[in-house]
Amino acid sequence: MGLCSSTETQMSKPNILLIMADDLGIGDVGCYGNDTIRTPNIDRLSKEGVKLTQHISAAPLCSPSRAAFMTGRYPIRSGMDADSVYRILYWIGGSGGLPNNETTFAKILQKQGYTTGLIGKWHLGVNCESRNDHCHHPLTHGFDYYYGMPFSLINDCQAGKPSELGLAFRARFAYHTQLIFLAVFTLIIGKLIGLIPVGWKLICGSAFCGLLYFVSWYSSFGFVSYWNCLLMRNHEVTQQPMKVEGAAWLMQKEATSFIERNRNGPFLLMVSFLHVHTPLVTTKKFIGKSKHGLYGDNVEEMDSMIGSILDAIDKQGLRNNTLTYFTSDHGGFLEAQDGNAQLGGWNGIYKGGKGMGGWEGGIRVPGIFRWPGVLPANTVIDVPTSLMDIYPTVVHLGGGKLPQDRIIDGRDLMPLLQGKVTNSEHTFMFHYCGLYLHAVRWHQVEIGAIWKAHYVTPVFHPEGAGACYGRRLCSCYGDSVNHHNPPLLFDLASDPREDVPLSPDTEPQFKAVVSRIDRAVEEHRKTLAVVPLQFSQPNNIWKPWLQPCCGTFPFCFCDKEEGDPHATL
Template structure:
């Protein structure tokens, strides 16, 4: 169960005492809570790619070199490459029935509408119901837009300029003030039509293009009705569990909460102490409770592993004057969504519950990763077949108390395609050192985030490089507020040297993949194409999923049974 944009400080069992999350807290009290659970990226698309594959998103090309850091259009050609392997595909091969309910955001089509090369069904999920894209502000009128707003405005201004120019030229010609050639009027007319189409079709119809619901490879609602989405996703998750209760199954329940726009479900509206955002969090907790109740009522608790997490930290910049804060709280940790390697953007809740196997109330303070789910599920499914190079590790020894140290001696933190920071957990030491090679610039200066761009960027003038790097000890300074120096840390030079060696070793695995023991892997030797280029991100009408005849797309799901 993965929540979208949930801050680690939003949950009761992680220290929040003003938002009610009894069902999530119950999972922690009945299972194992991870306190240093780390996302591989501080943004949806790269984090989810790493989560699904057990590998840094760079290995699958799901990282950005520029300003666009996530997939923006369902009609783009970028997405999780067909050559990649997900944990769902591995378990499907082991006889599990696999399902994904909720958000995907890892692409749909490659070359033409309906090839579904990036679709969940092609990545190991035998059943899919939900959002092939994500929930975003464009899905609700009046909430504004999340997609290339400056380009949107520039195209509108160009259309307006050409339109005014055309009208002016026509008036000048009709009034006989100047001689205006007919070919010039015709050229202006066609330029105005083209500019209007380039502005209107991709941007003004975004709810139709991106805000859709699919069941498997069929578009069943376009645009979607957001108000009923929580009930529908919950119902689908519960029904999947019930349908498959008698045989091995894997369900990835990827919630649309707590990404904006926020829901206004009447049963929860106005009930929390933190406005609409708090209401949504308490609805999330209720949903988690209903899923847990379904598992328990079917007698599945003792042989079912339940896992709760978030794809990355809360979005600090998301707020407005009417609703107030729309993004999460990341507790004592600096930064948030899209802020590189700062802890607030990558440290997330991590809870495992399995009454038949895991001791209740256990807490693990060792570094772990969302990428660890892949090898953990492989181990539990008794999958011993050769695999690609993995960056995650099997968590069961830590969860069961059979190991006290994480296998993650080093962890690498990316900001887009760029290696941003490294953490080192030296053998025999409680310290966890974090080295920042560069950090995103907060704008305006001194603020807690990048408020004029809404998300921080990872390149050029948007970052500050540090020479020497910034160095922190997360064990003694988890909020990353006191940089270490050679005077305050005796191991200062050693830390920089060891992390530098680790970076070089890590880079070698990106170009010449091998298994952790040094033997060749089953890696695809083809060069992985970057999936986040402008060429792959921008909207193409021939790739757009559609119910009906394109471009007249439109349909509604029958929701009377929800």
């Protein structure tokens, strides 16, 4: 059998292993330039495969980025972004989530005979109308098996940590509660003295709504560690509250077990780590092992877990028939600090970080593919690619077809990864912060330029710091941003740090470039449709009737997990 036919045989419905870190900065990985944190297993993937240096997330925060990854579409198309400060799903007991009319790559591969599994973080919703409808659950979106945390790791999950949800959120909720009760009180007084002609049914109904709102506010914050922080296996809650110290070991065990059970393939397995999101829960074995404090320890622990998963692939003899991919959902969290200790990641030379839709540090992430015998080893690709590209890539490899009734923004990467072409199909890429377009990238292939126009940039605190210290995250709009007309223009090919904006005096093509990008924005906006916003306040408020619960609500306590949570990773 010749080389070509052998490769074709390998490419016939390969196993697909997708590994996603949470909040990992591109500069945190050895093969991307870090020399203080040890990541030998991720580096080995790079040496044995293809490394992308301009791999871009469609959003700088968890929920919208993951929605784009799962659907191959900008999150604005599915309503998985927001025009407010609440740009992620805040409650597992909310009604927002990935809409059922979106078709994930898992759903397509499931129909092609793949056994599909998701281990780890989901953060794309659970319920819509009742506690058990699971309309947003991974099993509704094409996964045959799910084990992990349907929400996100937050400080509230670990005793003694400051609340992740923020005082501003609490204050706003309390303010609305007070307004409701004031309105009800005014109606009652007005009714009694005859100034407001309303019925008692309306007053009682308003009072009930106000009481429910207050109970929701008080209860959700009072018991958030029990209600948001839980583990599920398929549709069953197995641990509530989640014991964060043992979660990593349990998820690693589930990932290797899935590989063993499905070794005869084909399978699609997505391993979505809780690492390296704060509060940086790290087992004793890795505490103090890195040169970069607790954050470095957490990264090194994740790398070790990746090594165990790769060993499971090798043990089952699946290395040559498995496409392995590693990435992060967005850039590192610069504002995460404890005194002088940095608890968030490093984004290398790139400006900005998590939450920032335009600057490279928030959206440029690791992107590594390995497939021995099919993809070349030790190869670096420097052209723009997107996390959304995974969608058409794995659909193609699995023998499926892309949906024809919607726009798919991702592009099949296999020709680029195999060296059959030298450029990706991305001419323009649009960088959103919530629902606000902050920047646009134009790859002008004929001259080798990668233009980046910033229409909006965050106001850093302090000025020039590169982040919004003293705040949870940089904002997307209002007084917290600067608007630029004409936009700030950079050529990333020569200025990847985005240090020195170009001008008509320094760049002869300035006006022509900006004009072409402006036309691309107009064309792009014509493709957008109005859809329900999943992070709107009605969808993103805690609703007790939607709260997953192990037991009888509100007494949600159980531990159905077996094994030693302190076992060696």
